[in-house]
Amino acid sequence: MQGVVGAFHEIDTTVSAIEDLKKKKLGDVTVYSPTIRHELERAIDAPQSVVRRFTLIGGLVGVSFGYWVAIWSSTYWPLVTGGKAIASWIPYTIIGFEVMVLVGALSTVAGMFINSRIPRLSTTSGYDARFSGGYFGVFIACDASKAGQAEELLRHHGAVEVWREA
Amino acid sequence: MASVGEGIRGPNIASADVQLPAVRDYEQVDREIIATLGFTKQWFMGLSVAVLGMLIGASAWIYQIYWGLGQAGYEPPVMWGNFIITFVFWVGIGHAGTLISAILFLFRAGFRTSIYRAAEAMTVFAVMTAGLFPIIHIGRPWKFFWLLPYPNWRLLFPNFKSPLVWDVFAISTYLTISTTFLYIGLIPDIAVLRDKETNPTRKRILAILALGWRNSDREWRHFAKAYLFLAAFSTPLVLSVHSVVSFDFAMALTPGWHASIFPPYFVAGAIFSGFAMVWTIIIPMRKWFKLEHYITLNHLDATAKVVLFTSMVVGCAYMIEFFIAWYSGVRSEQEFFWNRVFGQWWWAAWIMLLCNMSLPMSLWSQKLRRNPTWLFVLSLFINLGMWFERFVIVVPSLSHEFEPWQWGSYLPSWVDMSFLIGSFGWFFMWFLLFVKQFPVMAIAELKEIVAPRVKHGNDGGHH
Numbered sequence: 001m002q003g004v005v006g007a008f009h010e011i012d013t014t015v016s017a018i019e020d021l022k023k024k025k026l027g028d029v030t031v032y033s034p035t036i037r038h039e040l041e042r043a044i045d046a047p048q049s050v051v052r053r054f055t056l057i058g059g060l061v062g063v064s065f066g067y068w069v070a071i072w073s074s075t076y077w078p079l080v081t082g083g084k085a086i087a088s089w090i091p092y093t094i095i096g097f098e099v100m101v102l103v104g105a106l107s108t109v110a111g112m113f114i115n116s117r118i119p120r121l122s123t124t125s126g127y128d129a130r131f132s133g134g135y136f137g138v139f140i141a142c143d144a145s146k147a148g149q150a151e152e153l154l155r156h157h158g159a160v161e162v163w164r165e166a
Numbered sequence: 167m168a169s170v171g172e173g174i175r176g177p178n179i180a181s182a183d184v185q186l187p188a189v190r191d192y193e194q195v196d197r198e199i200i201a202t203l204g205f206t207k208q209w210f211m212g213l214s215v216a217v218l219g220m221l222i223g224a225s226a227w228i229y230q231i232y233w234g235l236g237q238a239g240y241e242p243p244v245m246w247g248n249f250i251i252t253f254v255f256w257v258g259i260g261h262a263g264t265l266i267s268a269i270l271f272l273f274r275a276g277f278r279t280s281i282y283r284a285a286e287a288m289t290v291f292a293v294m295t296a297g298l299f300p301i302i303h304i305g306r307p308w309k310f311f312w313l314l315p316y317p318n319w320r321l322l323f324p325n326f327k328s329p330l331v332w333d334v335f336a337i338s339t340y341l342t343i344s345t346t347f348l349y350i351g352l353i354p355d356i357a358v359l360r361d362k363e364t365n366p367t368r369k370r371i372l373a374i375l376a377l378g379w380r381n382s383d384r385e386w387r388h389f390a391k392a393y394l395f396l397a398a399f400s401t402p403l404v405l406s407v408h409s410v411v412s413f414d415f416a417m418a419l420t421p422g423w424h425a426s427i428f429p430p431y432f433v434a435g436a437i438f439s440g441f442a443m444v445w446t447i448i449i450p451m452r453k454w455f456k457l458e459h460y461i462t463l464n465h466l467d468a469t470a471k472v473v474l475f476t477s478m479v480v481g482c483a484y485m486i487e488f489f490i491a492w493y494s495g496v497r498s499e500q501e502f503f504w505n506r507v508f509g510q511w512w513w514a515a516w517i518m519l520l521c522n523m524s525l526p527m528s529l530w531s532q533k534l535r536r537n538p539t540w541l542f543v544l545s546l547f548i549n550l551g552m553w554f555e556r557f558v559i560v561v562p563s564l565s566h567e568f569e570p571w572q573w574g575s576y577l578p579s580w581v582d583m584s585f586l587i588g589s590f591g592w593f594f595m596w597f598l599l600f601v602k603q604f605p606v607m608a609i610a611e612l613k614e615i616v617a618p619r620v621k622h623g624n625d626g627g628h629h
Binding site: 032051052094097111 | 391
């Protein structure tokens, strides 16, 4: 993807660059950081993650399947054990709970993968190995006409290095 | 977290305020944690001992498959012995990891950050170890899949009302979720290793394992939410797993087992033993890897308080068992509990009471809570005591049921002991292999604690 990348060593300069870029509307901004920082989250102001929907749907599917498989098996092999009803919902709550946790948690992971667009075979354009270490990165997706302005803005805010991605 | 460390870093610091004053920047975290991955002579020696232990267990298994389950010291009425004792022991050990990574995460307990990765790995390997024992115990391990209650046409009845079937669901779910939780937390750290790796083959492997992670705001946003929900799922799962294990006993009418106190008693015991094993692992680790400034005395102090608390819960459960036996007026229960402490198995019960109830009371002393040598020694006693707790639950009950003519004894054979040694070898082998391939501390989470560089004055540690 075409654009400009700036590498920052300080978080406050990164935050001010992000805020300025958002004001100037030069292009979509992607921020790279070695860890989660609330300052960056506030500056980016991205919408809430939709992973929670995957969790909810996975949990509901799991609990339904857990109860269903226990009830269906019991009615298919109707042997009385322990003087309980053929389909006893109290002991089957354990099965329902465990399968809810299993499917709900795996759906959460699936939701994270789908929304984060991983796994991918390579790190995409704009990424630099320093961004998992001690540096913060700001990538602006823009064409050549706005690249100069973006470069200037990043340098102005204190980027230690700025480069273009073809 | 305003002004962390300013005047509040006293000797009896609240656990939520545990900080890392000697860690200055992100580069230091990368450098020092990645340095732990280097191979050393001591590591090779440790791995050799673990592999040897595992081979002892594997040889015993081959011997037992050839000669039959009778080699393991089983004779009526005690048909559950070392295998089930060791199974429950390892499942219990496996509890602290997810407790630390999930429950303490939800409670925002600061001392968790430095120790949770080691504890999570410990959990996965402990549950892997535990899972072997039901398979060993069925005698014909190649038929282990019969444990799974799937619909079939071989006249096997899938009994969903059986606690043993609940156990299969609980343990397999726990292993799957613990492994997933461990791996998800590892992804950003594997990306750090990938970016620093110079060997092309290893770099390629790490790139595959990192799934193309690149630390973007999109990835972190979804990662944080997914991690929160995984923690939220894991929290009740931790509590349910050992409750379900306790149902293996509590659902039977056997004296000493048929008690409604079993689920909380088992859960508290599991957390207690799990934290002890965390000490057994992290106290030598912090010394050998020179990580004393990451796992500080404040961290150990905070974990010691958890151990003290769970020891008291476990001790309370022991006493309530005796009280209920006396108060119920049921003769068989009274006779059984008298026999437990003054009869045939008195020595096992007193080892349990000494290690799990008495010695941990030393942790009321702040000086001892902050003494790594004492905590390490205590952890060994607690591991011993918790194995004997399961011995005291399993063997005396089965050997001393309602009918005196049924009473019997149990003596673990060399095969049993070999399996016990083998389980420790198997567990430590995996753990030692893990610590040289992946960061034993969560690099990305440690960086959350460390204040980032700022150009225009320090932000005072506001995160």
